[in-house]
Amino acid sequence: MLTLTEAQWQALQQSEVDQFVATVCDEFLAHRPDRREQPGREAVLARMQAAYDYAARVGFSSTPHIVRLMHWAADAPRIHDEPPVDRYLRKPGATPEQRFDELDAVVRHKLKGADEWPLPPSP
Numbered sequence: 001m002l003t004l005t006e007a008q009w010q011a012l013q014q015s016e017v018d019q020f021v022a023t024v025c026d027e028f029l030a031h032r033p034d035r036r037e038q039p040g041r042e043a044v045l046a047r048m049q050a051a052y053d054y055a056a057r058v059g060f061s062s063t064p065h066i067v068r069l070m071h072w073a074a075d076a077p078r079i080h081d082e083p084p085v086d087r088y089l090r091k092p093g094a095t096p097e098q099r100f101d102e103l104d105a106v107v108r109h110k111l112k113g114a115d116e117w118p119l120p121p122s123p
Helices: 006-031 033-058 063-075 083-090 096-111
Strands: none
Touching (some): 006 063, 033 063, 083 096
16 A cells, blocks of 8 residues: 655645646647747746636636636736635635636626637636
8 A cells, every 4th residue: 555645645736736737828828829929838837827826725626617717817917816806706605616607707798809818718
């Protein structure tokens, strides 16, 4: 039987998170080559990591929602930390994913026909 120390277990979990964020980043950049040039992979990766960390803190449990939040952050750094967005996602009465779906629908409606911020499709 394999036994891991707490430090080894945490390192393994962090490695999986790092790989997940890097994979989402690379898939995003494959569809958005403009972001590969500006701001660059490292900046997009850092933005997505911050969004992933935020999602974990506020209780997101749906992978598609986490990925969508990471895509948002690639174009709008730290959008999740903006007080109105943060307040809304943490608002009691619904899950963070339900609140995010509502926010996503509003943004998509506002941007309908706009090319400035091409969002990935909703699940």
